[in-house]
Amino acid sequence: MDKGFIKLNRKFFSHKMWEAARTFSECEAWIDLIQSARFEATEQIERIGGREICFGRGQYPASNRYLARKWGWGEQKVKTFLGKLKIERMIKVDTSQGMNVITLCKYNSYNGTTQPDNSDDNSSIDLLFKELRDLKTQLEAQQMTQAQLTDNPNLKKEKKEEERNTNSPYNPPKGYEKFNFDFLDLGFKESFFVWLSYKTSKGQKYKSQRSIELCYKQLKVKARENPRMATLIIEQSMASNWNGLFELKEHKNAESNQTKGTDGKRADYSIGM
Template sequence: MDQGFIKLNRKFFSHRMWEAARTFSECEAWIDLIQSARFEATVTIERIGGREIKYGRGQYPASNRYLARKWGWGEQKVKTFMRKLRTEKMIEVEKSQGMNIVTLCKYDVYNGHNSDNISPESPSMVLVIRELSDVKTQPVTRSLTCDQPTDNPNFKKEKKEEERITISPYSPPREYEKMNFDFLDTRLREHFFQWLDYKTSKGQMYKNRRSIELCYKRLITKSQGDCGVAVAIIEQSMANNWNGLFDLQQHKDANSNKLTNGYPKQADYTVDM
């Protein structure tokens, strides 16, 4: 059924169904940007992160880190998604106030004041539907246990990868875009790319593919092949501003990897390049 339209009350976005902890789809993220943008016509000034941020109708101040937490994504995926929306001319982002101010380009068209007269053929509804269709999305996860048609050319290949539960659309940092990362477990792609992005931000780029492979193998060894542990190792190092990947504190052998004042001993601070 594709006739008619749905008028959604804004109270829905404070309902437990919307606020339930989950990983947002790209469609949900786009809807969240629409509902989060300022509706009032007046300009407001809000203190955010110690700064006085000025924004108006159709605008939304939000850092990539904040959106990552809100949507259950990694920061690299947020960057990729926002870049995609800018390419599609759905948003603009300016940083002159020291924070990302997201502007929805056609906010007044599909979120006007005369919403009572909206029809399925109105420019506002047509635009929302078109823009949701135009965003070239990829699934965040796909279970390989789902039934698939036997004439699917990728069926045999996917069956051989039953251990790889999810398919990840995440891209490597720009500095590594030309490298082949086929050695990565798809479940760890997002998190490992976050690690590469983190290292790049510290001015510690890996020199070549071989050095990246060795780092990844070290991660797999330290996590004993457990993806959950591997993710925790990456997040632990980034949270503590460490240069390398180290065993989780709770998995450390007290005799061989003692902590000094809560930090790894000095020998552990070698740059993981």
């Protein structure tokens, strides 16, 4: 039972179970890197972010920002995770082309080929199982900790107090410390706090608990309950210097409407101010 492979069709990664909106675990993120890396032996050149990026078998070009949206993480968490994989010699990262090109060490082992892989004296298959077992153990520990917080109100209270006292993207931005954000879903929290900070920088700070909750409610509706789509909506508004949030497919109309209202004056489409 400890040898061989589990055969998994790549169509699985386009199945609704895999594509369901969620915050990835580290184990899921690692599996996603394996399935996203180029399988073909020939090199590929793609234009990404205005640059011609060249990558080959076992490589995957992806910025920290893109992976953060894909996995439902913050960019700092992505950076920390990739750093951990580099320390464990599971990946290498090359930035010489102006973008992360992630190389999976022992990629042939993960795809069950017969090509020799002499980069290490240890058995590549044994190493793969060890890595997956370690990731599984980490995931189970995280789930156990979460269950303890849910079952024990005292631990849950201490955890919330710890989060408030640390410099974390999950803490309310400056000026919003007095408000209650228990209504936020974890997958939306970081991007929503980015939106609050953006509005404050424009001198348009939300002044009541009710206005904040209405803004969040409308964001979830426009994002169809999808945290990654919510992040894109917020980035769209910030990049366009808009005062409000709009569905992605409506961005052209939104820009036109914000420039000029029905009475010929500039309109303010802020949500829940």
